[in-house]
Amino acid sequence: FDLYSRTLTALTQHRSIDTSPCSSPDGRQIVFTSDRDREGGEQIYVMDVNGGNVHRISFGEGKYSQPVWSPRGDLIAFTKQHKGRFYIGVMATDGTGERLIAEAYLAEAPDWAPNGRYLIFTREEKSSRQKGQLVMVDLTGHHQLAIKASE
Numbered sequence: 001f002d003l004y005s006r007t008l009t010a011l012t013q014h015r016s017i018d019t020s021p022c023s024s025p026d027g028r029q030i031v032f033t034s035d036r037d038r039e040g041g042e043q044i045y046v047m048d049v050n051g052g053n054v055h056r057i058s059f060g061e062g063k064y065s066q067p068v069w070s071p072r073g074d075l076i077a078f079t080k081q082h083k084g085r086f087y088i089g090v091m092a093t094d095g096t097g098e099r100l101i102a103e104a105y106l107a108e109a110p111d112w113a114p115n116g117r118y119l120i121f122t123r124e125e126k127s128s129r130q131k132g133q134l135v136m137v138d139l140t141g142h143h144q145l146a147i148k149a150s151e
Helices: none
Strands: 018-023 029-034 043-048 063-069 075-082 085-092 099-103 108-112 118-123 133-138 144-147
Touching: 018 063, 029 063, 043 063, 063 108, 075 108, 085 118, 099 118, 099 133
Parallel strands: none
Antiparallel strands: 018 029, 029 043, 063 075, 075 085, 085 099, 108 118, 118 133, 133 144
């Protein structure tokens, strides 16, 4: 949507569902989720900000969604579903170097800390009365911290 001309322009012209867009920090590209290839469901794609040069970057097994560009522009965080399990992962902007850094029941909605060293995401506990929880994890996946609401 151009704020000055107030015109709306569709960036994708595909009959599949294209969702969860996120701009790169330099504003030149957009990462998004689409099921256009029909190979196992949703995957992650990158395109130029004008809608050109659309290409798939996720090729692992499972469904990929909710991509978010890192503040430094070097990584993309995502949610992955595979064999009934939920993961939070990161990959390079070309799709290489995929690493799954967290696994939890209904782990979803990753987002970056401003310094690009931590992710925050939501999860639910199957046996808990809590509806959901925010969790912070570093990029190694070794240090996770549940964020508790103050009372």
